[in-house]
Amino acid sequence: MGSITERQRASGTPSFLAQIMIKRGGKVIHRESLTFERRPAAAAWIRQREAELKRPGAAELAAEQSAADRDEDNPLLADVIEYYVSTSRKALGKTKSQVLSAIQRMSIAKHRCRAVGSPQIIEWLEELAAGGRHKSTVGSYLSHLAAIARIAKPAWNVPLDYQAVVDARIVASRLGLIGKSKKRTRRPTLAELAAILTHLNARPRGNYRGAVPVSIIVLFAIFSTRRLDEICRIRWEDFEPQNSRVLVRDMKNPGEKEGNDVWVTLPPEAVEIIQMMPRGHERIFPHNGDSVSAAFTRACPMVGVVDLRFHDMRHEGVSRLFEMGWKIPDAALVSGHRSWSSLQRYSHIRQSGDKYANWPWRSYITKRPAQILTLDRRCKERKAA
Numbered sequence: 001m002g003s004i005t006e007r008q009r010a011s012g013t014p015s016f017l018a019q020i021m022i023k024r025g026g027k028v029i030h031r032e033s034l035t036f037e038r039r040p041a042a043a044a045w046i047r048q049r050e051a052e053l054k055r056p057g058a059a060e061l062a063a064e065q066s067a068a069d070r071d072e073d074n075p076l077l078a079d080v081i082e083y084y085v086s087t088s089r090k091a092l093g094k095t096k097s098q099v100l101s102a103i104q105r106m107s108i109a110k111h112r113c114r115a116v117g118s119p120q121i122i123e124w125l126e127e128l129a130a131g132g133r134h135k136s137t138v139g140s141y142l143s144h145l146a147a148i149a150r151i152a153k154p155a156w157n158v159p160l161d162y163q164a165v166v167d168a169r170i171v172a173s174r175l176g177l178i179g180k181s182k183k184r185t186r187r188p189t190l191a192e193l194a195a196i197l198t199h200l201n202a203r204p205r206g207n208y209r210g211a212v213p214v215s216i217i218v219l220f221a222i223f224s225t226r227r228l229d230e231i232c233r234i235r236w237e238d239f240e241p242q243n244s245r246v247l248v249r250d251m252k253n254p255g256e257k258e259g260n261d262v263w264v265t266l267p268p269e270a271v272e273i274i275q276m277m278p279r280g281h282e283r284i285f286p287h288n289g290d291s292v293s294a295a296f297t298r299a300c301p302m303v304g305v306v307d308l309r310f311h312d313m314r315h316e317g318v319s320r321l322f323e324m325g326w327k328i329p330d331a332a333l334v335s336g337h338r339s340w341s342s343l344q345r346y347s348h349i350r351q352s353g354d355k356y357a358n359w360p361w362r363s364y365i366t367k368r369p370a371q372i373l374t375l376d377r378r379c380k381e382r383k384a385a
Contacts, residue, residue: 002046004039015123018042020049022059030063035123073159077116078109080158084148099144108145113152113160121145121168125177136181142169183345187316188308190359193218195303197361200295212287214295216273218313219364220285222356224270225317225335227252228310232289234274235282244271251336265333267321269362320356322349 005017022030036042108124128138152160172178200215238247251262321331
């Protein structure tokens with residue numbers, strides 16, 4: 001006899017768990033359950049499924065299949081994710097690693113792979129959306145699951161159905177569960193930048209963190225349009241001042257990051273900043289990107305700046321190029337965009353000249369600030385030791 005249990009989702013909407021239990025000789029030989037949006041649909045499934053199981057041998061066959069579904073050839077999704085992470089020879093990246101780790105702790109990861117169908121994936125995506133995650137974030141989680149499902153069967157003979165993920169993506173898109181992220185348009189004003197840089201530059205010289213030239217890195221991010229993790233990876237051997245360019249290793253791109261080494265053009269200000277840095281390390285900016293980002297994030301509210309991220313410096317830098325009259329092909333050589341269509345969002349920017357031309361902090365990069373001198377001194381001390 002089947003039963004229906006009403007459950008409350010995190011979003012406040014109800015779901016109905018339909019369950020069927022088959023007994024033989026007072027013992028349960030088979031159980032089945034499925035979740036539905038509406039009670040009538042759950043009741044209809046119970047009637048249909050019970051009729052199927054009443055056929056001669058059907059219940060016993062279903063019981064055998066259930067047992068097979070629990071064997072070692074049908075592992076938990078959580079275990080497959082763990083195996084994928086541990087055996088991957090490619091660097092997964094911090095974001096992907098964090099997402100996969102989060103999925104392992106979610107309800108869908110408790111299913112065995114053969115039981116992960118499109119309905120189960122949709123239910124999981126609804127849980128993500130109900131938890132307040134943006135459509136683009138939900139889509140990102142689904143993409144990471146798809147990456148595992150794509151290779152699970154051909155690589156490890158694991159019964160994880162990639163087509164179920166494809167079907168779920170179509171349904172999720174129709175339901176509005178997934179979507180593209182909104183492009184940030186936040187740009188700092190010169191006054192905001194001056195306040196942030198003044199705060200960062202006023203940190204005690206004797207402090208170890210004070211030796212990290214966060215203010216210089218902020219300026220370099222604007223004038224070079226580079227991402228923070230790229231800035232902290234640039235090597236001296238990859239810098240060609242005579243050609244005003246630098247090799248950015250493992251540049252981020254939608255396809256393959258590892259091995260995606262790209263030469264990018266450096267505007268004059270970015271070249272000047274590199275040339276003022278001490279040569280005591282193989283990297284030009286041998287600092288931890290997370291620490292630089294944290295220092296920038298802490299500084300903003302302390303000087304009254306709201307909703308500004310370090311990555312906005314890249315958007316500011318690219319916008320500056322278009323304000324100076326640069327065309328898309330030339331700007332792409334600096335930003336590193338493979339597709340010119342990615343820069344179409346900047347094409348509406350009116351040519352208005354370089355707003356940084358007479359900015360007092362512009363002259364800051366022609367000097368050797370106390371933070372740089374501190375780094376230079378420490379490099380010499382290490383060499384002498």
